[in-house]
Amino acid sequence: xxxxxxxxxxxxxxxxxxxxxxxxxxxxxxxxxxxxxxxxxxxxxxxxxxxxxxxxxxxxxxxxxxxxxxxxxxxxxxxxxxxxxxxxxxxxxxxxxxxxxxxxxxxxxxxxxxxxxxxxxxxxxxxxxxxxxxxxxxxxxxxxxxxxxxxxxxxxxxxxxxxxxxxxxxxxxxxxxxxxxxxxxxxxxxxxxxxxxxxxxxxxxxxxxxxxxxxxxxxxxxxxxxxxxxxxxxxxxxxxxxxxxxxxxxxxxxxxxxxxxxxxxxxxxxxxxxxxxxxxxxxxxxxxxxxxxxxxxxxxxxxxxxxxxxxxxxxxxxxxxxxxxxxxxxxxxxxxxxxxxxxxxxxxxxxxxxxxxxxxxxxxxxxxxxxxxxxxxxxxxxxxxxxxxxxxxxxxxxxxxxxxxxxxxxxxxxxxxxxxxxxxxxxxxxxxxxxxxxxxxxxxxxxxxxxxxxxxxxxxxxxxxxxxxxxxxxxxxxxxxxxxxxxxxxxxxxxxxxxxxxxxxxxxxxxxxxxxxxxxxxxxxxxxxxxxxxxxxxxxxxxxxxxxxxxxxxxxxxxxxxxxxxxxxxxxxxxxxxxxxxxxxxxxxxxxxxx
RNA sequence: GGUCUCGUAGCUCAACUGGAUAGAGCAGCUGCCUUCUAAGCAGCAGGUUGCUGGUUCGAGUCCAGCCGGGAUCACCA
Numbered sequence: 001x002x003x004x005x006x007x008x009x010x011x012x013x014x015x016x017x018x019x020x021x022x023x024x025x026x027x028x029x030x031x032x033x034x035x036x037x038x039x040x041x042x043x044x045x046x047x048x049x050x051x052x053x054x055x056x057x058x059x060x061x062x063x064x065x066x067x068x069x070x071x072x073x074x075x076x077x078x079x080x081x082x083x084x085x086x087x088x089x090x091x092x093x094x095x096x097x098x099x100x101x102x103x104x105x106x107x108x109x110x111x112x113x114x115x116x117x118x119x120x121x122x123x124x125x126x127x128x129x130x131x132x133x134x135x136x137x138x139x140x141x142x143x144x145x146x147x148x149x150x151x152x153x154x155x156x157x158x159x160x161x162x163x164x165x166x167x168x169x170x171x172x173x174x175x176x177x178x179x180x181x182x183x184x185x186x187x188x189x190x191x192x193x194x195x196x197x198x199x200x201x202x203x204x205x206x207x208x209x210x211x212x213x214x215x216x217x218x219x220x221x222x223x224x225x226x227x228x229x230x231x232x233x234x235x236x237x238x239x240x241x242x243x244x245x246x247x248x249x250x251x252x253x254x255x256x257x258x259x260x261x262x263x264x265x266x267x268x269x270x271x272x273x274x275x276x277x278x279x280x281x282x283x284x285x286x287x288x289x290x291x292x293x294x295x296x297x298x299x300x301x302x303x304x305x306x307x308x309x310x311x312x313x314x315x316x317x318x319x320x321x322x323x324x325x326x327x328x329x330x331x332x333x334x335x336x337x338x339x340x341x342x343x344x345x346x347x348x349x350x351x352x353x354x355x356x357x358x359x360x361x362x363x364x365x366x367x368x369x370x371x372x373x374x375x376x377x378x379x380x381x382x383x384x385x386x387x388x389x390x391x392x393x394x395x396x397x398x399x400x401x402x403x404x405x406x407x408x409x410x411x412x413x414x415x416x417x418x419x420x421x422x423x424x425x426x427x428x429x430x431x432x433x434x435x436x437x438x439x440x441x442x443x444x445x446x447x448x449x450x451x452x453x454x455x456x457x458x459x460x461x462x463x464x465x466x467x468x469x470x471x472x473x474x475x476x477x478x479x480x481x482x483x484x485x486x487x488x489x490x491x492x493x494x495x496x497x498x499x500x501x502x503x504x505x506x507x508x509x510x511x512x513x514x515x516x517x518x519x520x521x522x523x524x525x526x527x528x529x530x531x532x533x534x535x536x537x538x539x540x541x542x543x544x545x546x547x548x549x550x551x552x553x554x555x556x557x558x559x560x561x562x563x564x565x566x567x568x569x570x571x572x573x574x575x576x577x578x579x580x581x582x583x584x585x586x587x588x589x590x591x592x593x594x595x
Numbered sequence: 596g597g598u599c600u601c602g603u604a605g606c607u608c609a610a611c612u613g614g615a616u617a618g619a620g621c622a623g624c625u626g627c628c629u630u631c632u633a634a635g636c637a638g639c640a641g642g643u644u645g646c647u648g649g650u651u652c653g654a655g656u657c658c659a660g661c662c663g664g665g666a667u668c669a670c671c672a
Contacts, residue, residue: 032615042614044652054652080652081615122672159672276672303670312598313668320670327672357599358667384601385665392665423632439634451608456601456665463607463621467634470608470620477634485631520611527611539609542619553627553636573631595634 037083054080138351188254283333347377384456410440446472
């Protein structure tokens with residue numbers, strides 16, 4: 001049974017009977033821990049229709065519910081708040097319903113399709129901490145929508161062309177002496193990143209030299225020979241110069257090889273990859289079409305612009321005077337291509353940092369001006385930066401936290417702590433490695449996902465590696481502990497029977513609390529989807545684990561002599577383990593059987 | 596400067612979108628392993644929710660103005 005709906009209906013009935021009014025909106029909220037009850041009706045707004053003060057209103061409704069329904073067993077009124085106690089028998093029914101549904105928490109298909117873009121790195125340097133937040137976030141939002149019955153297409157746009165990759169190419173050509181991942185033993189993305197840094201180093205020196213000879217800074221930036229080489233490469237690339245394209249392909253290939261290793265360890269996946277090099281031409285066509293239709297305009301120098309001043313924004317360039325495309329151009333092309341490839345999607349979610357909020361505002365407006373109605377269903381899932389205790393990550397200052405290094409450190413630290421605790425004597429070396437990976441990555445993912453995505457967050461390495469408290473491993477541990485109970489129950493051949501579950505007539509407070517939380521799981525998923533916030537799921541899982549641990553600590557399950565209660569508690573534990581596993585899975589976090 | 600955004604315990608974060616005496620974790624202090632995994636549990640302490648007004652039965656939440664962070668306003672991506 002759906003207790004929330006049943007309760008709402010009963011309350012509406014009571015109001016109709018008592019005050020002769022139909023009311024749609026009810027303020028029903030969880031009861032504060034200090035009062036008895038689980039559901040609280042806020043009665044202040046009802047005072048107007050009841051023509052009584054809030055307290056009398058609450059009392060009247062409470063009295064009605066107790067005498068006229070089977071759901072509410074007791075009530076108490078504090079000021080205008082009506083606290084309702086649901087009968088334990090009803091909780092037992094709720095639990096029975098959940099226990100019987102093997103697909104609890106997974107809604108059937110609703111026939112709707114969405115696209116989620118995430119990751120979308122440049123191909124000139126390795127992935128870092130910021131990308132981790134992006135990847136975990138995008139992956140998790142996609143999984144949450146899937147659980148709610150959506151079909152979700154995970155994609156990314158790979159920024160494989162442009163001046164940034166040409167910089168690495170130029171530097172490699174000048175100083176690389178043919179170095180490859182094979183010859184150097186370096187991961188492909190790391191190798192290409194090395195030459196990006198190399199470029200920057202020489203570029204700075206050249207600028208300085210030119211300025212010492214009297215050039216202005218702006219001039220020096222343009223005249224630096226190494227920059228000229230990079231720009232020349234970009235032009236050659238757009239002109240499809242064979243040698244340049246060859247070099248570009250080779251170096252990008254190295255990067256993809258490196259990335260795929262990193263993605264695999266992160267546990268993220270993509271249904272389809274889009275490459276900027278494939279989409280920018282479509283973008284160009286669309287811009288020219290818009291120009292012909294008068295949506296855009298051309299300046300004397302030949303560059304194409306959009307005027308968004310009537311929308312409160314400014315002018316934005318869409319094509320350079322030399323006809324080459326800018327970032328916006330290819331994003332226009334990519335969006336259109338995606339709706340052609342997946343005609344059934346209603347819209348798409350772009351997981352991109354909040355520094356690009358303006359960009360997406362402009363992009364969606366342009367798409368709307370071009371006549372694409374789905375533009376309104378495009379959503380920028382904008383997330384805050386990840387700061388370090390020392391401040392912002394800066395590549396120049398070498399404070400960038402590398403994704404591969406970080407994952408490795410987390411796994412190593414998890415292994416170290418696991419060995420110190422010494423509970424793993426029956427595991428093989430291989431199993432210990434695998435467990436450490438699960439725990440380390442679990443800690444990292446939970447750390448990055450537990451914070452509201454919209455907010456900028458602090459990454460404190462010492463705190464992130466904590467395995468106690470408000471962490472992923474805390475939840476993993478709770479799961480492992482429950483699994484030990486299940487194994488013991490199986491060994492003792494205690495098998496809960498779903499038809500017997502309603503024989504339970506009284507529940508412990510901790511049990512009631514946990515059933516309430518589990519029952520609320522779908523609501524939480526909806527909330528998480530509505531807000532595009534895996535943090536809602538993360539905090540739900542934490543609260544559930546916390547609630548179960550209170551039960552676990554206060555009630556020794558196998559000491560129970562009442563067989564019905566014993567079986568109920570086994571079933572109860574199974575359900576909690578199952579919901580913990582499912583909710584953690586939505587965060588991309590695995591839960592172990594033992595730890 | 597314009598626009599957007601954030602400011603909650605020493606630190607990191609919550610607060611069901613306007614509801615009760617603002618909650619967790621970490622750090623500190625005190626208890627609990629002969630019993631299902633102590634990566635746990637129970638407790639103590641910690642707050643003028645940046646400031647000042649306003650709206651209302653009720654404001655951390657909405658509005659205005661200050662103060663202080665951050666982002667953005669590129670023919671970079």
